[in-house]
Amino acid sequence: MPAEKIRVEVEDRTLEVSNLDKVLYPGVGFTKGEVIDYYTRIAPVLLPHLRDRPLTRIRYPNGVDASFFFEKNAPASTPDWVRQARLPTPGSSKDRDELDYVVCDDLPTLVWLANLAALELHTPQWRVGTRSRAGEPRPDLMVVDLDPGSPAGLPECSTVAVRMRDRLAQDGIASYPKTSGKKGMQLCCPIAGKQSADEVSGYARRIAEELERADPELITAKMAKRLRPGKIFIDWSQNSAAKTTVAPYSLRAGSVPAASAPLTWTEVEAAGSGELGAVRPFTAVEVLARAEEYGDLMADLLVPGPKLPR
Template sequence: MPRDRFPVHIEGRDLELSNLDKLMYPAAGFTKGEVIDYYTRVAPVLLPHLEGRALTRIRYPNGVDGAHFFEKNKPGGTPSWVRLETMPVPGSTRARETLDFVVVDELATLVWVANLASLELHTPQWRIGHHPDLLVVDLDPGAPAALRECCAVAMLMRDRLAVDGLRAYPKTSGKKGMQLCVPISGEQDAEVVTGYAKRVAEELAAQVPGSITAKMARAVRPGKIFIDWSQNAAAKTTVAPYSLRALGEPTASTPLTWDEVSAMALGETPARQLTAAEVLDRVADHGDLLADLLTPGPSLPPASLAS
């Protein structure tokens, strides 16, 4: 066996790790081995959010400074024990009617995915075979607006959703902005969820037009927070909680408390993305701040009754 390959046995699964010294984040000196170590250590809180969901990976074979590609279909050499689900992909750019999606339900699969240099993990708002059980609102800042302004809009969105009996949970995106995740009943289809999110986004944009937009056009976004309601479409995915992001530093999508969001919105603490090391410290202190997302929430109000 080549010296850069190492067999490991994880919970009854045999797999091989490779090139552990390769720099994935050169500016930070963060290696592939450290990527795998991070995902292994964060697995107890990450895996429940991946379980049962088709995974889209963004792979960086030569690190964040090299070429990358999105991968939905199973890669060549996928072990026989990895869970695969064949699902339709209408409109696929590869002219295929179905793809074999990887589903990360166990630690060994997560480590295998990480060993393929899958730095970013993205999932849809639904579990395979079910309607959406999450409503996700993506808050995308247009410069010079940044994360601090996202936090202020997040609090407005939180309060608006609460009027309809919905509870929102915040997390950073790990890049520029943040997302609010809302557990819902799982009894309504994606079109209903998207329609509701769009109505609420447009309502807030009408109330604060100088700071918020619900329009897709990039020309209207500078200096505003774009409330991206379209993340709830059946074909869309959102970065998973605790996933790494491909920036100069190994930042991660990090669950926050509302007290932290408020402090950042008010300028009491710096509004910034957090690193993998900080995420692990937070998990040790707080556990999974998004654990409530794993329990179904209420149904969304009908369009005619939305407050």
């Protein structure tokens, strides 16, 4: 049977949504209608972090237990009111390849994406229109990804996050923590947008290696997976112009509809001190409640930060 389509008004746009009862998270019966509802309700704090950033989506049209695909380019069915940006794809041969990226600046676009089962929303650390004269992106964020190797987990991530926060603060860099929505954490740092992605990656790598030297039993800055068991890998390479990071408040594909949740430093410090459950994967319902309680814990990312030390 063809999918039942329903016309809805979202701000000043008319959209068609379909299959609202389709279960996308089979383990808990979470439907596409609930995905659309989550993204509609979280939009006030999510959209500022998507604005002006080319969007990579991970789509799960038949749910998280079925096949999925990454999508960077705008699909052929993209409405003409959805903002697109034709950009080189960083990392391609001499950046000659171009794609028409979707840029999600408003609620109608977000609802349209949710209806496509674009569960995960990933963005680069740079914005459209912020390139050097040579055409290189100029990131306004630095992201440090903390990836635990089993049996290490979020408590160990929290310990390393606090150390990273304190070290960055010595250079005048503020950092804001969030869960990845899966097993790890990320620290996001506003920066000036005046340096290349290579310079940002180089700085993040130097700090990661410094922390590794201080505690090699807990921390590694090396890519090799064989070195990670029981340690926290500080992934400085997330700052490559070609890399993307899951956006704050984005859903993640998994057994439950968890989302990438901004955290308070009080929570992170408590988790690092051994308080069980202080930091954990938070579900969509919990993230909505946290946004109601705290507002956007990452709002300061929207204000330009300092240049990184050389």
